[in-house]
Every structure is written in structure tokens, then in C-alpha cells.
Amino acid sequence: xxxxxxxxxxxxxxxxxxxxxxxxxxxxxxxxxxxxxxxxxxxxxxxxxxxxxxxxxxxxxxxxxxxxxxxxxxxxxxxxxxxxxxxxxxxxxxxxxxxxxxxxxxxxxxxxxxxxxxxxxxxxxxxxxxxxxxxxxxxxxxxxxxxxxxxxxxxxxxxxxxxxxxxxxxxxxxxxxxxxxxxxxxxxxxxxxxxxxxxxxxxxxxxxxxxxxxxxxxxxxxxxxxxxxxxxxxxxxxxxxxxxxxxxxxxxxxxxxxxxxxxxxxxxxxxxxxxxxxx
Numbered sequence: 001x002x003x004x005x006x007x008x009x010x011x012x013x014x015x016x017x018x019x020x021x022x023x024x025x026x027x028x029x030x031x032x033x034x035x036x037x038x039x040x041x042x043x044x045x046x047x048x049x050x051x052x053x054x055x056x057x058x059x060x061x062x063x064x065x066x067x068x069x070x071x072x073x074x075x076x077x078x079x080x081x082x083x084x085x086x087x088x089x090x091x092x093x094x095x096x097x098x099x100x101x102x103x104x105x106x107x108x109x110x111x112x113x114x115x116x117x118x119x120x121x122x123x124x125x126x127x128x129x130x131x132x133x134x135x136x137x138x139x140x141x142x143x144x145x146x147x148x149x150x151x152x153x154x155x156x157x158x159x160x161x162x163x164x165x166x167x168x169x170x171x172x173x174x175x176x177x178x179x180x181x182x183x184x185x186x187x188x189x190x191x192x193x194x195x196x197x198x199x200x201x202x203x204x205x206x207x208x209x210x211x212x213x214x215x216x217x218x219x220x221x222x223x224x225x226x227x228x229x230x231x232x233x234x235x236x237x238x239x240x241x242x243x244x245x246x247x248x249x250x251x252x253x254x255x256x257x258x259x260x261x262x263x264x265x266x267x268x269x270x271x272x273x274x275x276x277x278x279x
Contacts, residue, residue, distance in 0.1 A: 023119040025049050026062075026108045029091050030261060031243040036130040037098045043091045043262055044079055044106070046118065054089035056081045060113045062092045067105040067121070074099065084193040084263040091263060101128045132240040135259050139181070139250045141171035142235035144216050156215060157187030157222045158195070162202050165215040170235060173212035174254045178276035180211055184245035185218040188230060193262055194218075194245040201247065204269060210278035218244050251276045 028035075029045040046055045046062065056062075062079045079092030098104070103125050108118035133140060145155055147166045155166050165182075173179040182201050184194035198215060205213050218241075219230045239246070249258040249272045258272035 023049075023117040024055055024110075024114060026106070026118050026122050028106070028122055028124040030124070032125070033127060033131045034242055034261060035098065035124060035126045036134055037100050037126055037128065039135075040096055040098050040126070041260065042094045042096055042124070043082075044094065044108075044122075045091045046108075046110075046114065054084075054091065055114060056090055056092060058083070060110075062114070062118070063109045064094060064106045065109070066096055066098075067107060069103045069105070071105060071121070074104075080265065082263045082265045082268075083196070084191065085196055093263070093265065093268070098126045101126055130240075131242050132246065132261075133248070133256055133259070135256050137256050139170070139174045139179075139248065139254050139256055140235070140238040141174060141254075142169065142216075142238050143171055144169045144214065144233065144235050145220075154223065156217045157185055158198055158215065159186065161215070162205070162213075164205070165202070165213050168212055168214055170214055170216065173214045174250050176212065178211050178252050178278075179250045180205075180213050180273070181216065181248040181250065182214070182245065183216045183218055183236065183239070183241055183247075185222065187222060188219060188227065189244055191244070191262060197245045197247055197260075197262075197264065200264065200266075200269065204266075204273065208273045208277045211273065211276065249273065249276060 025047045027045050029043040035042060048055050058081055060081050064079060065076050066074045068074060077094045077096050079094040081090055082093045083090040105121040105123050107121045110118055146169055152161055170181055180201060182198055184198045186195035216235050218232060218236055220233045221231050247260040247264055248256055251257045257276055
């Protein structure tokens with residue numbers, strides 16, 4: 001089993017090339033089925049159809065109006081740019097209040113910061129029960145492999161792994177205190193965002209020593225040579241993950257307090273860790 005096409009790659013491939021000077025094209029980059037109701041983090045990719053490349057840079061914001069299925073406005077939100085691959089490309093993250101399961105529209109207004117119009121409304125579907133474990137739910141107590149079960153090179157495709165991330169199972173981590181769980185496969189990640197997200201967590205871990213850290217390699221047979229032979233680890237199904245990477249933060253009770261698909265900004269990650277870390 002291989003996970004669906006990575007969110008950023010999928011967003012780019014949805015855009016056909018056209019002539020220079022045309023409008024930019026926005027696409028919802030959150031995986032289909034992952035958007036629930038209430039407060040939701042929704043990723044939007046902005047693509048230049050002339051080059052088929054993602055557009056945006058730190059400090060740039062994009063404004064979107066959330067609308068119902070017939071176009072009536074429900075609220076206005078500002079999306080902050082987040083690198084998916086540092087200094088290469090990224091997406092815009094919106095925190096929106098979704099009233100209920102339905103089909104919605106987003107009309108985009110970049111306030112001139114990107115220099116070109118953002119084209120027609122884009123749509124997405126919100127569901128009652130997203131496929132993945134969500135904020136407010138109990139984290140599954142997955143019995144993932146650790147350094148006691150296999151050599152490090154079988155546990156992770158990270159070229160520079162931190163052994164501290166492979167000392168505990170997800171169940172042990174979540175059951176013993178606030179934890180950070182990263183589902184990522186640096187070598188096989190279709191969006192190429194897995195390595196950067198894992199590096200980001202490794203870089204900040206020393207600042208929050210009271211937390212447990214676990215990297216779950218998405219596939220259990222990472223040493224195969226053919227992607228068609230990849231087999232997802234049981235935890236992927238247990239957590240209902242439709243894509244990779246995902247980053248979860250759990251509190252002292254084992255409840256998910258934050259969840260990030262695809263990419264997370266330094267500010268988002270710091271805020272999430274501050275909320276559960278011991279003084």
C-alpha cells in the first residue's frame with residue numbers, strides 16, 4: 001500500500017500550463033477527505049500556470065472569503081505562507097471555521113501582494129468524520145517499532161536520523177506524557193515535504209526536553225527499490241492518514257492538541273509545543 005499523491009505535488013499537477021501573464025491559479029492542497037468541521041487548518045497552493053510552479057514567499061499573505069455552495073459569504077480569513085521545502089516553495093495555511101459538512105467555495109484576494117489575480121473560486125468538501133485522527137481525539141496507542149526491534153537503517157529513511165526519535169513506541173510516548181509524533185518518509189515522500197518537516201522537529205526538540213518525540217517511518221519496507229512494493233506500517237491505518245507527512249502533538253492525557261498536514265511554520269510549531277510543554 002502506498003499513500004496518495006503528496007499534497008503539494010498533487011496541487012501542481014492539477015494545473016495545466018498556459019501563456020505568460022495569465023491569472024495565478026489557487027488549489028486546495030489539503031488532502032481530499034481530511035477537512036472536517038469547526039476550526040480547520042486548510043492549505044491552499046497558488047500556482048503560476050505559465051511555469052507550473054508554486055508561488056509565494058515568507059511575509060506574503062493571501063485573503064480568502066469562505067462561501068457556501070451557492071456563493072454566500074461566511075467569513076474572511078488570512079492565509080500565512082508556509083515553506084513545504086525551505087527556500088524552494090510553499091503553500092498558504094488558513095485557520096477557518098467550517099459550519100458543517102457541505103461543499104464550500106473560496107474566493108481569493110491577494111491584496112496585490114502577489115501582483116496578479118488569483119482566478120475563479122475554488123471548491124472543497126468538508127465532512128463530518130475526516131479520515132485521519134483529528135484535534136480533540138484520543139491518539140491511537142500504536143505499537144510502532146523502536147531501536148530495540150530493528151537497526152536504525154530499517155526504521156527510518158532519514159539520512160541523518162536522531163536516535164532519540166526511535167527509543168519509544170507511539171503507545172509508550174503518548175501514554176507517558178506530552179508527545180510529538182511525526183509520520184514521514186524522507187526517501188519515498190511524493191511531496192518532498194517529509195524530510196523538511198522531520199528536520200524542523202529535530203531542530204526544535206532540544207528546546208522542549210520535557211516532550212517525547214517519535215518519528216514513524218510511513219513504510220515498513222523502506223529498503224525496496226520499487227515504489228509499488230512499499231507497504232505502509234499499521235500505524236498509518238490506525239491514524240487514518242491519507243497522505244504524508246503529518247505532525248501530531250498530544251497532551252498529558254494522550255489527546256491530540258495539534259495536527260499539521262504537509263507543512264508547519266515555525267510559529268505554528270512553537271505555539272503547539274508551548275501549549276503542552278512543562279515549564
